[in-house]
Amino acid sequence: TLFGLRPKYTxxxxxxxxxxxxxxxxxxxxxxxxxxxxxxxxxxxEIQDELFALQTNYYAMKSQRDSAQMELLEAESRISEAVTxxxxxxxxxxxxxxxxxxxxxxxxxxxxxxxxxxxEVIKLQQQAIxxxxxxxxxxxxxxxxxxxxxxxSTAFGQIRGANIAFNASEVILTTVLKKGLxxxxxxxxxxxxxxxVDEVAYRRSARVSEPQPYRAIFLQSGVLEFAVEDxxxxxxxxxxxAVSESNTIPGVPVxxxxxxxxxxxxxSKGTVLSTSLWDPKSDLEIERVILQILSDAKGVxxxxxxxLSQGAAVLLPGEDFLNSITASHxxxxxxxxxxxxxxxxxxxxxxxQVYLEIIP
Numbered sequence: 001t002l003f004g005l006r007p008k009y010t011x012x013x014x015x016x017x018x019x020x021x022x023x024x025x026x027x028x029x030x031x032x033x034x035x036x037x038x039x040x041x042x043x044x045x046e047i048q049d050e051l052f053a054l055q056t057n058y059y060a061m062k063s064q065r066d067s068a069q070m071e072l073l074e075a076e077s078r079i080s081e082a083v084t085x086x087x088x089x090x091x092x093x094x095x096x097x098x099x100x101x102x103x104x105x106x107x108x109x110x111x112x113x114x115x116x117x118x119x120e121v122i123k124l125q126q127q128a129i130x131x132x133x134x135x136x137x138x139x140x141x142x143x144x145x146x147x148x149x150x151x152x153s154t155a156f157g158q159i160r161g162a163n164i165a166f167n168a169s170e171v172i173l174t175t176v177l178k179k180g181l182x183x184x185x186x187x188x189x190x191x192x193x194x195x196x197v198d199e200v201a202y203r204r205s206a207r208v209s210e211p212q213p214y215r216a217i218f219l220q221s222g223v224l225e226f227a228v229e230d231x232x233x234x235x236x237x238x239x240x241x242a243v244s245e246s247n248t249i250p251g252v253p254v255x256x257x258x259x260x261x262x263x264x265x266x267x268s269k270g271t272v273l274s275t276s277l278w279d280p281k282s283d284l285e286i287e288r289v290i291l292q293i294l295s296d297a298k299g300v301x302x303x304x305x306x307x308l309s310q311g312a313a314v315l316l317p318g319e320d321f322l323n324s325i326t327a328s329h330x331x332x333x334x335x336x337x338x339x340x341x342x343x344x345x346x347x348x349x350x351x352x353q354v355y356l357e358i359i360p
Contacts, residue, residue, distance in 0.1 A: 164247055164248065164249060165201075165204045165205050165206050165248050165249055165250045165254065166201070166204065166206065166244040166247070166248040166254045167244065167247055168244060168245070168246045168247050169243060169244065169245075170243065170244040171241050171242070171243055171244075171302055171308055171313075172197050172200055172201065172242045172243065172244055172254070172256065173193070173196060173197045173200055173241075173242050173308065174239060174240065174241045174242070174307040174308045174350070175189070175193045175196075175239075175240050175307075176237055176238070176239055176240075176263065176307060176348045177189055177190075177231055177237065177238045177240060178237050179234070179235065179236050179237055179238075181231075183228060183232060186228050186231050186232065187224070187228050190224055190227055190228065190240065190258075191224070193240060193242070194214070194217075194219065194224070194242070194256075195214075197217060197242040197256060198214040198215055198216050198217045199216075201215075201216035201217045201253075201254045201256075202215050202216035204216075204250075205250030205251065206248060206250065206251075206252065206253055206254040207250075207251050207252065207253065208253045209252075209253075212253075214253075216253060216254065217253055217254050217255075217256045218253040218254070218255045218256065219256050219257075220257070223257060223258055224258075227240065227258045227260060230260050231260060234260075234262050235262075236262055236263050237262075237263035237348060238260050238261065238262060238263065239260070239261040239262075239263060239305060239306075239307045239347045239348060240258060240259070240260055241258070241259040241261070241305075241307070241308075242256050242257075242258060243256065243257055243258070243259055244256065245257055259305070261305030261347055262347075263346055263347050263348045264346060264347060265344055265345065265346050266304040266305065266306065266345060266346065266347055267301075267304070267341045267344070267345040267352060268341065268344050268345075269341055269342065269343050269344050270340060270341060271340070271341040272338050272339070272340055272341075273296075273297035273300050273301070273314070273339045273340070273341060273352070273354060274293040274294075274296035274297040274300060274338075274339045275293065275336060275337065275338045275339070276289050276292060276293045276296075276336070276337050277334055277335070277336055277337075278328075278334065278335055278336075278337055279333075279334040280328065280331045280332060280333070280334075280335075281332075286324065286325060286328040286337070287321075287325055289337055290316075290321060290324060290325075290337060290356065293337060293338075293339050294314060294316060294339065297314045297339045297352070297354060298312075298313045298314045301313040301314050301351075301352050304347070305347050306345075306347050306350050306351075306352060307347055307348055307350040308350055308351075309350040309351045312350075312351040313350060313351050313352060314339070314351050314352045314354055315351040315352065315353050315354065316339070316354050316355070316356065317355070320355050320356045321356070323356075324337070324356050324358060327358060328358075331358075331360070333360065335358050335359060335360050336358070336359040337356065337357070337358055337359075338356070338357040338358075338359065339354045339355075339356060340354060340355055340356075340357050341353070341354055342354055342355050
């Protein structure tokens, strides 16, 4: 019991006190709680405002983030495209550098080729100049050959019925020029000599069809001047011979060239110019053999550069010729017939004097 009260009242008192205590405690708690609630409610408003602001900022930032993300994606796409383009550009640059290097090498090669071609062009130009000259010379020669052909064509119909006026390499005429003459004296002497050759050719039926310096011969230009200079270079006398270049028929000009020989001893006494065997038992007469070796001896003399004397290069006395024919009647076996030089002979000592030897 409490305070001497009966249990019933004690319990009621306890109940009341407990209720009051609980009520007081509840009121205190509520009072405290109410302050916190008010504070909490006020803070909640602020929090709500902040939350709203935060949400607003969030949505704005989210929008910005989405925009930024879109921009990022677009930028990444652009970067990817730019990287791709960059790689393409780099590849193109590398290829361009290769092409540039190839072009540089090609340019260098082309420069070398151009240099070689320039050298080749220079060579070809030089060849062209040379060929132009050669063509010019050939044209001139062609004109001359055409002229010669016309002459030959004109005379061709006469060949069968005509005799040969001059044989090839035939010595037409000779002259001896003494040493000590001046250039002008030599030229005049040669001009007189050429006119004499022309007269001989004319008498033997050679003819020039068109008006020329000569009536019967054709002499290449420059031959006379060359002969003058050649004679001037010799210290002694010079034998000049006019020679027929080819076989010539009557009615056409004889082509003539000049030969110069220094006057020297060409045959010593006792030299055998020509020889032949003769058998008295053969049908061949001894005079024919003698005439043949005379012809051979003339050829030897002319080859040695002998001058001509009245057309003769070798002279055999007629008495020797007749004595040989007479002596041949007493031969019964084969003999050797020789033409022997009678004395030391110089080129100007024409004709070569010879005699016959018959060796059993």
